[in-house]
Amino acid sequence: MISQFFVLSQRGDNIVFRDYRGEVPKGSAEIFFRKVKFWKEDGQEEAPPVFNVDGVNYFHVKVVGLLFVATTRANVSPSIVLELLQRIARVIKDYVGVLNEDSIRKNFVLVYELLDEAIDFGFVQTTSTELLKSYIFNEPIVIDAARLSSLGSTGLFMQGTKRMPGTAVTKSVVANEPGGRKREEIFVDIIEKISVTFSSSGYILTSEIDGTIQMKSYLTGNPEIRLALNEDLSIGRGGTSAYDYRSSFGSGAVILDDCNFHESVRLDNFEVDKTLTLVPPDGEFPVMNYRMTQEFKPPFRINALIEEAGMLKAEVILKLYAEFPSNITANTISVQMPLPKYTMRASFELEPGAIGQTTDFKEANKRLEWGLKKIVGGSELTLRARLTFSQEFHGNITKESGPVSMTFTIPMYNSSKLQVKYLQIAKKSGTYNPYRWVRYVTLANSYVARI
Amino acid sequence: MSGHDSKYFSTTKKGEIPELKEELNSQYKDKRKDAVKKVIAAMTVGKDVSSLFTDVVNCMQTENLELKKLVYLYLINYAKSQPDLAILAVNTFVKDSQDPNPLIRALAVRTMGCIRVDKITEYLCDPLQRCLKDDDPYVRKTAAICVAKLYDINAELVEDRGFLESLKDLISDNNPMVVANAVAALAEIQENSNRPIFEMTSHTLSKLLTALNECTEWGQVFILDALSRYKAADAREAENIVERVTPRLQHANCAVVLSAVKMILQQMELITSTDVVRNLCKKMAPPLVTLLSAEPEIQYVALRNINLIVQRRPTILAHEIKVFFCKYNDPIYVKMEKLEIMIKLASDRNIDQVLLEFKEYATEVDVDFVRKAVRAIGRCAIKLERAAERCITVLLELIKIKVNYVVQEAIIVIKDIFRRYPNTYESIIATLCESLDTLDEPEAKASMIWIIGEYAERIDNADELLESFLESFPEEPAHVQLQLLTATVKLFLKKPTEGPQQMIQVVLNNATVETDNPDLRDRAYIYWRLLSTDPEAAKDVVLAEKPVISDDSNLLDSSLLDELLANIATLSSVYHKPPEAFVTRVKTSALRPEDEDYGSETGNSESPAHLADSAAAGASPPPTSSGSVPYAAARQPAPAPVSPAAPVPDLLGDLIGLDNSAIVPVDQPAAPTGPPLPILLPASTGQGLQISAQLTSRDGQIFYSLLFENNTQVPLDGFMIQFNKNTFGLAAAGPLQVPQIQPGTSAGTLLPMVTFQNMSQGPPTSLLQVAVKNNQQPVWYFNDKISLHVFFSEDGRMERANFLETWRSLPDSNEITKDFPGIVVNNVEATLDRLAATNMFFIAKRKHANQDVFYFSAKIPRGIPFLIELTTVVNTPGVKCAIKTPSPESAPLFFEAVETLLKD
Structure with a gap:
């Protein structure tokens, strides 16, 4: 059980503070913030999510730049507390539509009401938006969604987290539309985060897909839903060791x-026809999380080269190959490459006619950054950079630069080939035909090419 | 409701409180509601709105749930500071607890339990009794938690009124939410009680296993955690339990998965069939790996747990090493844990892959991560004999990149590799020596010097290399100096030529005359005497074969590992410390406002932090390197009393013609002697083992000073110690470090202690019950007395004005007096010094008739001050001691301490 829950802004201001047990001294939020801000222990400069100061255990997660924190004195289950913190963030978001400092401040009474129902004396009661609805009386004040666009389209999927609390949907599940009646709709997002490590010779060393089928339902009356996945889907690699591709390669099945x-x-029917049946609760939630190490075709291949080019000079050539169909477009691509520490300057050369591309040399951390607004499937892009060094290099220049890492978003594309074949809503009447949105998106998690 | 709540934050005009007061008493409902919101807003930003108590409580009688909840929120916050006014709310609570609306009934019980005011608690009992049997499950589940709340305030009341029985009945409730809360409440009550309250029988087990399937995810965690205390009768029962729990591994909630893993691991201990065990291991692997796809925070917890699991059952994840490869965007705390696990899973089969990864990590940007990666390569070399050569090749490649910190780290691990495989890889020394002048970190320097000394005969220019270090000898840190000293002696013994001979003079001179480090000086004298008495003996000692070190990647000892595995899925498994090392849960009554208020005057606010330092210092994960044996007897840092130096026979004089006058030891530090420790376990009781012990305080740290004398016929080893609950919650801060004791010998140690770890309830007593065991004998129990003065803290000195003010501010009922008729103060100066040495600080003195009156101050943990007045006639028996303290119940202990101090 937890003792206190609080939310701090990036500057360390208390946005929400609830004490459930009165056994932790009042200054805990300040103690916590100072500790996290100036963390320096075990040679690490980032505080782990769980630590102990003066007998008080602090747990924290970062959600959209806010710190969600819990304290306790007891030997509790750390995963329950960390899960709880994520869930509270999600519940608040379900209620107020979008999660940020402003929306929490504007809805503080509602947030306290939610906290009192979700946690009693430090024991989690429920974090189901659906269940909470019967006990919550405050109405949310939905903040202007238009201001959100400043986050940009990448802010949509929050950095660092896997089960993204935010998809494109920023409506409150309880607030009514300005027009009055709620729109009947349901969103199903298949979100895949892919991790690939290429060796210096271009072979795939490791590859993995972390996927989530995320659902958010605005259907009245909570009808039953059937979700059908690929029929040839199977689970478990039947005792073969990880990354043993032989067993699955070529069969085309999703394993x-x-x-x-x-x-x-x-x-009930999953074994037979790979369908999931559920009555979706209100709010956003993951229907299914999956993990796959079966071989798949990475959407991008990266070719990176760094070569000496005379005294105090070197040349970098980066090539990107977009190996997905040409009707698909990846966006917000960013490629980064650490350069040798004694790099002084870098001058860039893009292909003639390149548009929507930016290049930068970050002096402070000696990093090359190449940004691309979009890449159409099947295309090939090149960047050349000439580096100037402040001192002669010794040893191996390739060892002192790289690896190349990239981030990207590819809408309507998924690497695993897992699909929602159909989405059936138990019909109430013939005319009932709510909007159904099934969307796919692939994101880079750790996408790295060694050089 | 219209507008934005945040507008409530914006009123900062002068007459805010009167304005709010007016609005709270408005005849319009909406206005009242808005006003309460403003009050709450002010409260959350830390403004004091307690003066509005009556006005807010007046708004409580309403059917509007939204408003009622707001008022309750306010009440919870301020009832403690306004206990008399809080009574005003009682009637409404009692009425609400019988309201037809179940939400209102539940709300009333929930809120009453949060108001920690004794007077209210009495009124809570009847409503609670009703609500525990309410028709509505929402009310029952709220009442179940309320029992835990009440137990925290007044345990006796809960037991007297039979609430525990009602709570146990709820385990059979038909609503899973109620069951889950009852289980959670009972589990917590059990944790804070010494009596068996919530016993896990096979009957309870089957009920809970059934409820498990229907519970919410959180309820499942409560139930699984409670079930993990169940001890299955035999393998078959264990298998049955596991079968029921296994489906939980598929849950999307990581907490459920980890608690299920814990439960399964525990039952597996009983399962004898290897097939079943193998099958279970296979089933657990995928869910454990899936935890690593969760948020990085959860990954961290999972990794710390996996670290423990693979130490006991390496097969579970033996084939999954790739999932522990670091991702480019992993937070550093995740990367570090992954490295640890990679080392643990590294085997001859996968080492090539692993090395390739480590090598890649060693060229990344994050310096700490790079260092750890280099060390990881070394640890693999030590762990896997057949791969050692490949590891060394990788290290040499890294050294060639010539990144300074990589080189230094590599040299440190290569030293360990040399110790693991002596006389095997010396060929690489030449490469190492190339980097000699770039070393600037003490540990790397010390390692390099060790290598040069150890292999002096194989390095042609070893004397030149060492000499280059010697120039800066006085500036080097202590452990580099120690290594230099030893390396030079080795060199001299191996190559007794002119150069080394001169060097050794320089070193010995530096290490004896020029230093004030006792460790260094002692070691230098020992070498000196050895060399001068019998160089051959010196060779036997200094060049003796060293014990081969082993792999430290599984460094938890098996009893600690057992304990931690039993605590999988708890904080203990994240810190890798047993719960008692960090759980300092105090009964809330200890934080009563009286104490807090008092503290604001006397600097109380600082001292809890100061005290808890020792406990919290260990909060972060333990260091992974070896050599962290704190306070072992052999390396006591404490200043030792100086024994008069006996005339030293001129044994050293003939050594290489040094001037004799330079080598007369001035103050040879002796082993800490002091007065003998009191014997607590006489040899007659201990079957030949005699234990003497006493609590002492040094530099603000409390130690338990122990002396073990072995009068048995066999060597004794494996000493462990444990302390029963006691008033000050004294407990060992670490394991007892006692070497094997041969028959007829003895060993002493200083065991660092922490306070407020396992506190006993009831009035303070000085009793300290100790249990000591070893591998050869039964467990020995003995009693010791805690003398309060070891707790006197260094910050207990009060200024005169402060003293007077504090004295006056304390009520007369807190003044307690005691006479010590038998005690004489002969020498005032000496007495004051002695008292000051134990942190009892002299403040002032005055004459009263023929008597001398002395004033002192002292402070014990939690910032509790003692103001002391001693009245006596010098050289005449009889001392009167009067004290004033906010904690009069500690007075008897205090007098005991003063009596001991004055008697000395």
């Missing part, structure tokens, strides 16, 4: 290493 389901999901 997941492991998956888990939301508690509302019934799997």
